[in-house]
Amino acid sequence: MSLGKQSQPHSQSSSPMLFSLQGSLLTLAIFTLLSFIYFSLNSVHFSSSPTIHISADTNEQFSDIYHSPEVFRLNFAEMEAKFKVYIYPDGDPKTYYQTPRKLTGKYASEGYFFQNIRESRFRTDDPDQAHLFFIPISCHKMRGKNTTYDEMTVIVRDYVESLIFKYPYWNRTLGADHFFVTCHDVGVRATEGFPLLVKNSIRVVCSPSYDVGFIPHKDVALPQVLQPFALPAGGNDVENRTTLGFWAGHRNSKIRVILARVWENDTELYILNNRINRAEGNLLYQKKFYNTKFCICPGGSQVNSARITDSIHYGCIPVILSNYYDLPFNDILDWRKFAVILTEKDVYNLKQSLKDIPYSEFLTLHKNLVKVQQHFQWNSPPVKYDAFHMVMYDLWLRHHVIKY
Ligand SMILES: *[C@@H]1O[C@H](CO)[C@@H](O)[C@H](O)[C@H]1NC(C)=O
Ligand SMILES: *[C@@H]1O[C@H](CO)[C@@H](O)[C@H](O)[C@H]1NC(C)=O
Ligand SMILES: *[C@@H]1O[C@H](CO)[C@@H](O)[C@H](O)[C@H]1NC(C)=O
Ligand SMILES: *[C@@H]1O[C@H](CO)[C@@H](O)[C@H](O)[C@H]1NC(C)=O
Numbered sequence: 001m002s003l004g005k006q007s008q009p010h011s012q013s014s015s016p017m018l019f020s021l022q023g024s025l026l027t028l029a030i031f032t033l034l035s036f037i038y039f040s041l042n043s044v045h046f047s048s049s050p051t052i053h054i055s056a057d058t059n060e061q062f063s064d065i066y067h068s069p070e071v072f073r074l075n076f077a078e079m080e081a082k083f084k085v086y087i088y089p090d091g092d093p094k095t096y097y098q099t100p101r102k103l104t105g106k107y108a109s110e111g112y113f114f115q116n117i118r119e120s121r122f123r124t125d126d127p128d129q130a131h132l133f134f135i136p137i138s139c140h141k142m143r144g145k146n147t148t149y150d151e152m153t154v155i156v157r158d159y160v161e162s163l164i165f166k167y168p169y170w171n172r173t174l175g176a177d178h179f180f181v182t183c184h185d186v187g188v189r190a191t192e193g194f195p196l197l198v199k200n201s202i203r204v205v206c207s208p209s210y211d212v213g214f215i216p217h218k219d220v221a222l223p224q225v226l227q228p229f230a231l232p233a234g235g236n237d238v239e240n241r242t243t244l245g246f247w248a249g250h251r252n253s254k255i256r257v258i259l260a261r262v263w264e265n266d267t268e269l270y271i272l273n274n275r276i277n278r279a280e281g282n283l284l285y286q287k288k289f290y291n292t293k294f295c296i297c298p299g300g301s302q303v304n305s306a307r308i309t310d311s312i313h314y315g316c317i318p319v320i321l322s323n324y325y326d327l328p329f330n331d332i333l334d335w336r337k338f339a340v341i342l343t344e345k346d347v348y349n350l351k352q353s354l355k356d357i358p359y360s361e362f363l364t365l366h367k368n369l370v371k372v373q374q375h376f377q378w379n380s381p382p383v384k385y386d387a388f389h390m391v392m393y394d395l396w397l398r399h400h401v402i403k404y
Contacts, residue, residue, distance in 0.1 A: 066333060067332065076393055084123075086127045086129075086132075086133050087123060091159065096139075098114075099138075104227065105226070107140045108225060108227050110184070113181045119381045132395055134181075135163065135201070139182045149189060152190040153193030157194040160194050161194075175197065176202075178200075179201060179204055180203050188207060198213065203219045203220070208326040208328070214326060218398070223387055224306045225306065225376060229310075229313050233315065234314040236370075237315060241291055241292055241293045241316070244355065245351070246295050247297075247298070253300050255298040255347065258344075259296065269350065269351055290316075293316070293317060294319050295317065299325070317338070317366060321346070321347060322343070323344050327339075332390065338365055339369075
């Protein structure tokens with residue numbers, strides 16, 4: 001799915017001992033059938049190949065959930081050793097540049113990134129050492145200052161133009177080794193005032209929906225994480241997960257309206273026709289994630305939602321109900337190993353689809369889900385394999401093809 005698609009060695013399974021023509025034809029037929037099934041299952045998602053099983057116990061965490069566990073492990077280590085990013089120092093830190101917003105709320109991911117990159121080993125003050133250039137302008141911060149969308153577009157354009165005139169780096173690749181981070185979709189739109197930003201630069205965004213101009217091989221999906229979490233992570237707790245499916249929220253999209261209309265009175269799917277306040281004293285909303293097997297994640301006003309990372313955190317298998325969604329870290333993680341991926345039309349058959357998942361498969365999904373929790377969590381300072389490092393890894397994959 002991405003330019004950084006990881007190659008991996010072929011497994012040994014293709015060298016059976018063949019004693020007769022009949023045997024080889026049979027083998028060929030079985031192999032073809034298996035390949036066919038395999039590729040059908042992966043039709044959406046052509047980047048993967050069969051999981052390598054790593055024997056060493058220390059690498060246990062690298063099995064299952066990655067497309068190419070060994071490649072990820074080695075390439076991640078190389079990234080940690082080498083990756084350097086230059087942050088443009090320009091702009092008044094009191095306005096939209098350089099200073100992170102508070103690290104809470106729906107768009108916390110943006111603030112965390114700004115803070116983390118400054119705290120991290122990836123930052124360099126020497127632009128000649130840099131693989132990538134960070135344009136540190138925070139649309140979230142502009143929103144906090146009541147800036148209109150039109151004003152934002154002009155501010156972004158003027159700022160980027162000032163960098164182009166002052167520094168030689170943009171012109172070398174017309175911005176291909178530059179990136180921009182925004183969690184709010186207004187920030188994505190604000191880049192549209194400067195077409196090269198859309199066309200060439202890497203936009204790290206929370207709303208990776210193709211219909212708003214997300215370019216999958218170039219841009220990076222930033223997970224939307226609502227931190228701090230009100231309650232601890234879910235884990236070894238499957239016996240408490242007695243509700244089949246759960247959703248509660250605003251009906252602010254067509255799919256949500258249909259979801260609520262079709263399933264509102266169901267006895268096995270707990271679908272509420274309205275929102276449960278997250279901040280409610282007894283944390284009813286969060287606790288529901290603890291005793292549910294599958295948490296339904298339909299897109300709202302945007303395709304993304306913090307509900308996906310809430311589900312991951314609380315150990316409830318996310319059920320993605322979207323037609324187009326480049327899920328965060330989709331090119332690294334095999335989402336089908338810890339989530340259920342459906343399209344919008346599947347909403348009518350939702351209950352049966354979930355009931356058809358064997359209990360053993362649910363247990364496997366849940367076990368894998370707990371393994372990915374670390375990748376969808378921000379920390380300050382950042383911690384190896386956390387959300388910040390995963391975003392950096394996605395940037396690292398992209399830098400290979402735009403190296404100046
Ligand atoms: C934000 O801007 C709008 C329109 O310019 C204005 O009506 C409103 O009072 C402003 N709000 C704040 C908090 O400044
Ligand atoms: C980069 O290119 C633009 C457009 O050609 C030019 O105006 C600008 O001065 C160049 N920047 C530098 C630092 O040379
Ligand atoms: C299951 O729920 C009960 C009651 O809320 C709680 O005391 C217990 O710790 C839970 N078990 C697990 C494994 O989380
Ligand atoms: C759910 O129950 C309410 C109240 O009884 C009813 O008005 C509504 O039509 C029901 N919805 C469905 C989909 O059956």
